Amino acid sequence: MxxxxxxxxxxxxxxxxxxxxxxxxxxxxxxxxxxxxxxxxxxxxxxxxxxxxxxxxxxxxxxxxxxxxxxxxxxxxxxxxxxxxxxxxxxxxxxxxxxxxxxxxxxxxxxxxxxxxxxxxxxxxxxxxxxxxxxxxxxxxxxxxxxxxGLIVGPGDPTDRFGYWVGRFALAAGAEVLTPDGRGRGAQVIDVDDLADFVQAIGQERWTGVANAVGDPIDLDALLAEARRVAGHTGSVVPAADAWLEEHDVAYWMGPRSLPLWLPVGMPGFWTRANAAYRLLGGRFRPLRDTLERTLADERERGLERERRAGLAREDELALLHELQS
The missing domain is CATH 3.40.50.720 (NAD(P)-binding Rossmann-like Domain)
Incomplete structure (x- = not known):
């Protein structure tokens, strides 16, 4: 054994x-x-x-x-x-x-x-x-x-980053959601269960070396659109420019009062790392929709309106939307 x-x-x-x-x-x-x-x-x-x-x-x-x-x-x-x-x-x-x-x-x-x-x-x-x-x-x-x-995602995520979007679209339902300008931005995500499978497999084989465990790059707008479809959101998406968000103390990437996964311009390498080694070693990527569906179920169980470690409180988001559009 x-x-x-x-x-x-x-x-x-x-x-x-x-x-x-x-x-x-x-x-x-x-x-x-x-x-x-x-x-x-x-x-x-x-x-x-x-x-x-x-x-x-x-x-x-x-x-x-x-x-x-x-x-x-x-x-x-x-x-x-x-x-x-x-x-x-x-x-x-x-x-x-x-x-x-x-x-x-x-x-x-x-x-x-x-x-x-x-x-x-x-x-x-x-x-x-x-x-x-x-x-x-x-x-x-x-x-x-x-x-x-890279960015580890899926149900149970204690950072609250990835789940913010599918959870927020579900909470908003038919109302507006504030997003960053997604042009030139993207993400690489890996489902926590795919990563766990990979770690066990290479340990079993006693493989040695270094491997990036990152998903294929996806445009941020495409990721948010898929999260919106999974959540059944029917309201409007309202993008805000970087400068405006920065002026209103909205943070990049993670943490309180942030828009998760949003990165500054000029960081293309952060979300386009090579994953050939991971693939060659048998690493797999489940469909993004599957991860989003499992994440949404977890978000609903934990409470869509709960206090989060990452993202905007809905009350703050609505205030920002009002100011952006006034």
Whole structure:
């Protein structure tokens, strides 16, 4: 039997990865702080990665596969020190945010990376992941796979980014929805379940190397149009210019009072990364409509009018629409 250790295993992505391994017949252990249940068929070991004894219960045995999703370089480095010699294969989930430039379309895994974050600057997400990647490669060499996802989407997304649009169109029904100017903008999304399948598959094969886990590029307007169709929205779509949105304190990409997935002009590389390696390794992409339908069902269950981590509150959106059109 394959022995798998998932560092995490109770979160959104890591929980799905643990589930895939359990479904494949592996003996799966999840190392997490507790407070949330581990997936059915797995074993939870409670350990706080901020503590020196975090790995004591799992460092006395060998592992066929270790999976780490952490964004903390210190956590990654401590795990490598405690478990590196015990692991036959290691999969680290990084991000396309490690790339130094977003200017070039179609860039592949050989593109220049950001300088790794020095200690004390770990709050910079891209550089923190770059430092963690460097630690994995240095410690494990040809025993490691590094997966660089783009925008991970689907039901259960804790960031609230992708689900904002299909949820907002459903909430608005026959009323207006504010959107950014989509010209020259786009997105690359990967369904969380497709990503989990891929991570389990390359771990099973003990593949080593680096792969961008990103979907095919899609124009932002086309993505929003599909979200609108899935939601059954019959109202008007009201686009606003970048300058106007910036003047009214609407943020790009994510976070409170934002229009999710909207990027500044001049970042074509961010949403056109090459995904040939992912495809060659057997990675799959389910239809966008399927992901949107599953996401909408999840949005309805969680509440279309709930307070969100990303997007505009409906009240704020209506105020902005009124001002834009007055």
């Amino acid at each position: 394959t022995d798998v250790l998932v560092l995490g295993g109770t979160g959104w992505l890591s929980g799905r990865i643990a589930t895939r391994w359990a479904d494949a017949g592996a003996a799966v252990t999840c190392l997490a702080r507790g407070g949330r249940e581990a997936p059915y068929g797995t074993t939870l070991v409670v350990g706080d990665r901020e503590r020196e004894d975090a790995y004591d219960q799992v460092a006395r045995r060998d592992w066929d596969e270790v999976v780490d999703v952490s964004s903390s370089p210190a956590h990654v480095e401590a795990a490598l020190e405690a478990l590196g010699e015990r692991a036959r294969h290691w999969t680290y989930i990084s991000t396309v945010s490690v790339y130094a430039s977003s200017d070039d379309t179609g860039a592949d895994e050989s593109a220049e990376l950001l300088a790794p974050a020095p200690p004390g600057e770990e709050e910079d997400y891209g550089r923190a992941k770059a430092r963690a990647e460097a630690s994995v490669r240095s410690a494990l060499g040809f025993r490691a796979a590094v997966v660089r996802p």
